[in-house]
Amino acid sequence: MDDVSDGPDLRHSGSMDLARMRLDYTEHGIDEAELHEDPLEQWRRWVxxxxxxxxxxxxxxxxxTVDDGVPRTRTxxxxxxxxxxxxxYTNYTSxxxxxxxxxxxxxxxxxxLALQRQITMVGTAxxxxxxxxxxxxxxxxxxAQLGAWASEQSHEIESREVLNVRFAEFDQRFGDRVPRPPHWGGYRIIPDEMEFWQGRPNRLHDRIRYLHHGDTWSRTRLSP
Ligand SMILES: Cc1cc2nc3c(=O)[nH]c(=O)nc-3n(C[C@H](O)[C@H](O)[C@H](O)COP(=O)(O)O)c2cc1C
Known part of the structure; x- marks a missing residue:
């Protein structure tokens, strides 16, 4: 095991007492009768x-996403x-x-977090x-349109200056109408599974999972 004794003990370090930080979640509950049968419509309500x-x-x-078995996340x-x-929307070469x-x-x-809510989903983009x-x-x-041209997203660059120069070059090249870069566009996340989580008192949270079957969705409650 790694020796972690040299670092700060984040469990007990003044205002960073992570082990004792505890919020009781009392904001809302999930009333199953009020949930929409379509989880994307329910997602819309929570947004x-x-x-x-x-x-x-x-x-x-x-x-x-997963690439060769390696999971990666980003906002x-x-x-x-x-x-x-x-x-x-993103860069397709990122x-x-x-x-x-x-x-x-x-x-x-x-x-x-302020609403003590989370939605998770799994599917295909x-x-x-x-x-x-x-x-x-x-x-x-x-x-922002020029930024999409200037940034070779996720590729290494030598300096910030390189970015500024590329931005200025594209600014010069295009007039009022900046075309969409061919390597930039949208993905639609099409879920087959969506879960709505609402924090409740005593860690007895609400979890409602929707599963997609053909044209319809089924709904079940999961233990927190
Ligand atoms: C609040 C926030 C919003 C972001 N929105 C986007 C976005 O809509 N599209 C995008 O490509 N990157 C966005 N980013 C940047 C990504 O998190 C990420 O750094 C970038 O897309 C490169 O990810 P990748 O190397 O995994 O492809 C956002 C970051 C933050 C913190």
Whole structure:
């Protein structure tokens, strides 16, 4: 075992007393009768609650991919919801883009700590159509559009200066209309499983899992 005695003991270090930090979750419960039968519609309601609560980046999710057996996670922003899934945008040549390719297995987690809520999902990410990626790219401010050209996401670069120079070059090259880079676009996470978690008192949390079967979803309660 590693000798950890040299480092700070984070279990008992003043205001960082992690072992004794404890919140009792009393905000809400999950009333199964009120849950929507479609988990994507239920997801929409919980995002709406996070927006209404004015949480920072209420649409942020942590997306996990697997590449050659190595799991990797990172945060992205949900930018749309379709009847069958949730969209995010990225660089197709990034680490996650390479792991997913045109379609690949994915898992994602939304957490809203202030609401004591989490949604997790497992499914497949598919590239959205070029038309859908174009439509979202058009909505981005010009600087964000240029950023998508300037950044070879997840590739090593020598310095920040390299990025600034590339940004300036693309700024010069394009006029008012910046086209979408061919290596940049959306993925739709199409879940086959979604779980809604709500913190409850005494660690007896609510967990409701939806499973997809053909055109319908079944719903069960899991022990916390
Ligand atoms: C709050 C937040 C939002 C982010 N949103 C995105 C996003 O929508 N798309 C994206 O490609 N990266 C986004 N990132 C950056 C990613 O977390 C990540 O660093 C980047 O996509 C490279 O990931 P990869 O090397 O695993 O492909 C965001 C990061 C944070 C912290």
């Amino acid at each position: 709406r609650d996070a927006v209404d609560a004015e949480l920072t980046e209420p649409n942020a999710m942590v997306v996990a 992205v922003l949900a930018k749309g919801v379709a009847p069958d899934g949730i969209d995010f 680490q996650k883009g390479k792991a997913l390719g045109k379609r690949g297995p994915v898992s994602a987690t939304f957490v809203w 598919h590239r959205v159509s070029d038309a859908e990626s174009d439509a979202y790219f058009e909505l981005r401010p010009r600087e």
